[in-house]
Amino acid sequence: MSRSLAVPLSYAxxxxxxxxxxxxxxxxxxxxxxxxxxxxxxxxxxxDGELLAYLASEKGVDARGVELSQSGVNACVTQGLxxxxxxxxxxxxxxxxxxxDVVVLSxxxxxxxxxxxxxxxxxxxxxxxxxxFPNFGYWRxxxxxxxxxxMPITPLLDHQWYDSPNIHLCTISxxxxxxxxxxxxxERSVTLDRFGRPFALDxxxxxxxxxxxxxxxxLTKGSE
Amino acid sequence: xxxxxxxxxxxxxxPDEDWPGHRLxxxxxxxxxxxxDLGPFTIAYQTYGTLNADRSNAILICHALTGDQYVADxxxxxxxxxxxxxxxxxxxxxxxxxxxxxxxxxxxxxMGTTGPKDIDLATGKPWALSFPVITVRDMVRxxxxxxxHLGIEQLFCVIGGSMGGMQVLEWAATYPDAVFAAVPVAxxxxxxxxxxxxxxxxxxAIMADPDWCGGDYLxxxxxxxxxxxxxxxxxxxxxxxxxxxxxxFGRNLQDRNTVTWGFDADFQVESYLRHQGSTFVDxxxxxxxxxxxxxxxxxxxxxxHGGALPAAFAGGKSRFCVxxxxxxxxxxxxxxxELVHALNAAAANVSFVEIETDxxxxxxxxxxxxxxxxxxxxxxxxxxxxxxxxx
Numbered sequence: 075m076s077r078s079l080a081v082p083l084s085y086a087x088x089x090x091x092x093x094x095x096x097x098x099x100x101x102x103x104x105x106x107x108x109x110x111x112x113x114x115x116x117x118x119x120x121x122d123g124e125l126l127a128y129l130a131s132e133k134g135v136d137a138r139g140v141e142l143s144q145s146g147v148n149a150c151v152t153q154g155l156x157x158x159x160x161x162x163x164x165x166x167x168x169x170x171x172x173x174x175d176v177v178v179l180s181x182x183x184x185x186x187x188x189x190x191x192x193x194x195x196x197x198x199x200x201x202x203x204x205x206x207f208p209n210f211g212y213w214r215x216x217x218x219x220x221x222x223x224x225m226p227i228t229p230l231l232d233h234q235w236y237d238s239p240n241i242h243l244c245t246i247s248x249x250x251x252x253x254x255x256x257x258x259x260x261e262r263s264v265t266l267d268r269f270g271r272p273f274a275l276d277x278x279x280x281x282x283x284x285x286x287x288x289x290x291x292x293l294t295k296g297s298e
Numbered sequence: 299x300x301x302x303x304x305x306x307x308x309x310x311x312x313p314d315e316d317w318p319g320h321r322l323x324x325x326x327x328x329x330x331x332x333x334x335d336l337g338p339f340t341i342a343y344q345t346y347g348t349l350n351a352d353r354s355n356a357i358l359i360c361h362a363l364t365g366d367q368y369v370a371d372x373x374x375x376x377x378x379x380x381x382x383x384x385x386x387x388x389x390x391x392x393x394x395x396x397x398x399x400x401x402x403x404x405x406x407x408x409m410g411t412t413g414p415k416d417i418d419l420a421t422g423k424p425w426a427l428s429f430p431v432i433t434v435r436d437m438v439r440x441x442x443x444x445x446x447h448l449g450i451e452q453l454f455c456v457i458g459g460s461m462g463g464m465q466v467l468e469w470a471a472t473y474p475d476a477v478f479a480a481v482p483v484a485x486x487x488x489x490x491x492x493x494x495x496x497x498x499x500x501x502x503a504i505m506a507d508p509d510w511c512g513g514d515y516l517x518x519x520x521x522x523x524x525x526x527x528x529x530x531x532x533x534x535x536x537x538x539x540x541x542x543x544x545x546x547f548g549r550n551l552q553d554r555n556t557v558t559w560g561f562d563a564d565f566q567v568e569s570y571l572r573h574q575g576s577t578f579v580d581x582x583x584x585x586x587x588x589x590x591x592x593x594x595x596x597x598x599x600x601x602x603h604g605g606a607l608p609a610a611f612a613g614g615k616s617r618f619c620v621x622x623x624x625x626x627x628x629x630x631x632x633x634x635x636e637l638v639h640a641l642n643a644a645a646a647n648v649s650f651v652e653i654e655t656d657x658x659x660x661x662x663x664x665x666x667x668x669x670x671x672x673x674x675x676x677x678x679x680x681x682x683x684x685x686x687x688x689x
Contacts, residue, residue: 138647144651144653147650148671148672148675150649151619151649151651151672151679152671152672152676153679154676154682155679157650158620158648158649159650159651159652165635165638165639167639168640168643170645
């Protein structure tokens with residue numbers, strides 16, 4: 075079946091430019107697919123606005139962002155995106171509860187000073203929060219530390235230990251445990267392999283914690 | 299103070315009427331925050347570019363403390379280029395090929411809009427200190443009259459730096475439906491204790507000058523030039539950063555190889571400040587300086603809205619772009635950030651950029667490519683949303 079499908083697909087005109095969705099980074103594509111059209115979205119650590127620009131133009135969302143770097147903010151504002159210069163630790167507190175339909179924190183949680191508080195804030199200001207982060211329990215990371223005895227360097231963790239912004243790395247199991255502890259419900263999760271391809275494994279299981287290079291989680295505030 | 303509406307127009311003839319630009323005489327009195335009705339009064343303003351058919355491309359530029367309406371053409375006294383001539387003009391950020399720019403001299407000013415140096419028709423003498431104390435909100439109310447006169451229901455953008463930014467915020471808070479986009483640059487939602495303190499130094503310098511004559515120097519045929527110059531010198535230091543002063547002057551001596559063991563302007567920085575002071579008095583009125591600094595001191599947008607800044611912006615639809623500069627210690631980034639947090643709390647649509655520069659508060663007037671790039675992008679995005687031509 076998959077073979078017969080491969081034939082027409084290979085005839086898909088290679089000269090045709092990839093769609094806006096296909097141009098998105100793999101993990102952002104997974105996140106974008108989780109966001110419904112016309113939603114109010116806050117992307118924290120939005121970089122140069124790749125995800126926001128896609129969501130605004132293709133899904134008509136009300137796109138807002140927070141970004142630390144001046145170059146990133148400028149890149150966003152010059153595209154007409156509404157982005158404030160700030161960070162997740164300091165600049166989320168003022169938003170009222172339920173201000174956004176979706177709050178996105180992609181590849182940023184591990185760089186925050188107080189991830190627990192940030193997660194609680196995300197769950198407060200967004201009806202849903204989508205959080206992605208590199209899994210420190212990924213087998214290549216473990217192997218690198220176990221065999222080489224050096225801090226792991228991978229495509230997702232591409233800094234030396236001394237210049238890394240990633241001050242609060244965690245494994246998928248750690249993350250799941252913290253969510254349970256602070257009453258945040260994991261509505262959905264997707265694990266991604268090292269090519270950014272999604273595969274479905276229960277994040278609570280040991281296998282996901284070993285095989286996933288990163289995880290994408292959809293969170294809601296647990297019932298009170 | 300309320301005058302009959304049918305005032306003889308020739309009485310409003312002013313010595314500065316041959317300066318270029320437009321004059322609007324507003325006959326209906328303006329109720330001021332201090333409780334007094336002011337009127338009739340004159341608004342002097344400049345426009346650049348062309349208003350489009352549906353009157354949707356107007357940008358109101360709000361000037362700072364010692365600014366004026368001559369944004370993009372030479373100052374009638376100093377002949378210097380307009381204070382924002384790098385920003386406003388054909389194909390510049392405030393593109394006169396696309397937008398209709400308006401800038402009015404503020405109420406209490408001395409460049410054509412009614413202020414303390416003008417004749418009080420009730421007495422036939424200059425207002426001087428009998429001019430009512432005005433607020434930033436009064437300035438904005440006066441501008442609203444002008445905008446209505448021009449037949450503009452909604453401004454595409456209101457933009458300004460420093461006190462101009464205060465007016466921008468007041469516009470967005472008082473007339474939210476009349477403001478599509480708001481750009482406060484190097485500004486704050488209130489004047490800080492430190493800023494009030496600096497203003498007080500300036501005012502005391504003016505009032506300590508014997509030529510001030512209790513405010514009645516015009517009648518006395520005198521001019522408190524020394525006091526006003528000192529006020530300007532002190533204020534000018536606050537517009538720069540330590541790094542910029544050092545870069546510009548260091549400890550360099552002025553036209554000499556050694557110190558003179560006296561109190562001449564030995565240092566370049568002294569000479570520079572003296573020059574700033576002495577040229578300022580040629581173009582600015584001392585009492586206007588008192589009134590406008592006071593208006594800034596009184597500015598506290600949160601206090602105007604029950605003590606909660608987000609309430610000032612509640613329900614508004616304006617799109618904000620807040621800009622601050624890293625080395626600005628007069629209106630530091632922390633003030634802009636507080637404003638941004640309030641806008642967030644009010645669920646406003648806001649962008650915020652802190653621009654890296656060592657030029658201090660004055661950066662908003664200078665060639666600052668990041669500022670231009672940010673504004674260009676923001677305005678372009680807004681133009682798209684407003685259905686105006688954009689890139």
